[in-house]
Amino acid sequence: MHFVTYTQSTLVYVMTELKYAEAVRAALRAELATDERVVVLGQEVGALGGVFTTTKGLQREFGPERVLDTPISEAAIAGWAVGAAMAGMRPVVEIMFMDFVMLAMDQIVNGAAKLRYMSNGQLSVPLVVRMPAGAGTRHGPQHSQQLESWFAHVPGLIVAMPSRAVDVYTMLRQAIRSDDPVVFVESKYLYFRESGEIDESVLPELPVTQTARVVREGTDLTVVTAGRMVQRVVEAARDLHESDGIACEIIDLRYLWPLDTGAIARSVARTSKLAVVHEAVQTFGWGGEIASWVAEYCLADLDGPIVRIGSQRAPVPFAEVLENAVVPTEALIKEKLRELATY
Template sequence: MREITYLEAIRESMSQEMRSNEDVFIMGEDIGIYGGAFGLTNGMIEEFGPERVRNTPISESAISGCAVGAAMTGMRPILEIQFSDFIVIAMDNIVNQAAKMRYMFGGKAKVPMVVRLPSGSGAGFAAQHSQSLEAWMAHIPGLKIVQPSTAYDAKGLMKAAINDDNPVLFYEHKMLYNTKNEVPEEEYEIPLGKADIKKEGSDITIVSTAMMVSRSLEAAAELEKEGISVEVIDPRTLVPLDTETILESVKKTSRVLVAYEAVKRGGYGAEIASMIAESEIFDYLDAPIRRLGGVPTPIPYNPELEKAAVPQVQDIIEECRTLMNK
């Protein structure tokens, strides 16, 4: 099977949906001829034209409001926000309008929109362009949260997000854009709310998201050399969350580490940890649940400090060793 990048997989999924459904269109800053901040929409304006690949003013508040209105009147907009950090400018439209309209109208109104959010650190973009704010958004009822870690997942999850009748926030880690793996050319859909076991193991479960999935797999390979068998679970979607897959894994291994890039305090890993602690699986644990997240500081510009601010492979290895010694 061919290999394509994470970036190409998202573009391909959006293009396939736009070819099959005229209600789907893209809007955002510099997404036309320029191809977006990361080049993800390169070539799309040539195929679909400026009516369906719409350049917008530099106003996240304005373009998010347009997306909500378009979605409520039957369209399926895909809104690109150049950096996920800028979602804070669009909070009223997303949190108080998009997330609540279907409920407030008793299901008679739908808001089928996708908000694409390049997120995460590692590219040297500093404090205002490198955050991981997904836990903040996951707190809001009415929003679905997607966080793919591979090109294969990104393509299938994007299709599901576009076809969902609810607002979906689609977090794309910037450092994954150029990673490659096997992706079918044909269309396929990965249901929202279905986790994936990226690696099977028997001693420790690592539940990790986005960039932390590949780091967890790298750590697992090193730990295998020490005789520690690690199972890596990728939730793929935070809302809805596949609790069954996570709990079954923890029941098998009896030890769990939740690893995520966002600041540890208040991060989504706390939700996963509390879900496990409140479940019937708690009695199967042989050690306390451990969380590994970022330090409580804005992301530094300096590359060495930037790396120190978020978990790296060695940090995961050390946490797993600690778990095995409990």
């Protein structure tokens, strides 16, 4: 297969405070400028700049051949990107809301995820599928789901789920450079509520070592979480420390796959207690995988039950009071963590 060589970037890099959504845009911009094979495809990503502004200005800067408005055809967009990726391109597909990815599921699961394997390594699908997920923005049941557990179950996919702007920037650039298909789960709640200092002059390291991050060190219990819930857990842990003197160690997984089991095991060995917090529905959610992995391999380290905190088994309702009864709130997380700490 033929590859276009990397071109010299003309971007001026500076250290900037960027919001989560701006970090998405900055990462896309950096990769569009660096590699001609990178294209951005999605509904309203062009003139409009994406419904969450994550592609704002990119079409103007890179042209309609690189940043392409698509029809409302998720399945064809995904399949098209799989084909283009097989021919050497590096497409980044935006699915407007993660809830819409069901329409593209076949091409992601039966195509992108399997092609390297079933072609015996002859084909690569360097594809990124970005999707804003989760509740908290009052979009209602078909626009608020957190479905990363489904993708984490599929061999062949990398599942990235950043919780902060700095990670968004690095992880998205790495995802675009990955030769494996990456499902990139963004938090639309955090788009304009989370920001960080981003050094755009630092190039992402390759190959990527997908590791978890210790957000806060503690000795009483380990909390494994990812995405939007990281912020909630941090706040709950801070309160618990102030009010009860409980020291939580918080691990932000960043990637559901590859899963950094080492980071989890090391932490549980220190704290002897584990809670998993995620926004995805608790039953059959990824917290169950973490819990069973720890039960299987770290049982001797445990000194208490493993606690899972996830969303109730219900669609995400519109009314705030109902949503708060379904999605884990800071109060609920605090209560459950306190119970575990005092077990």
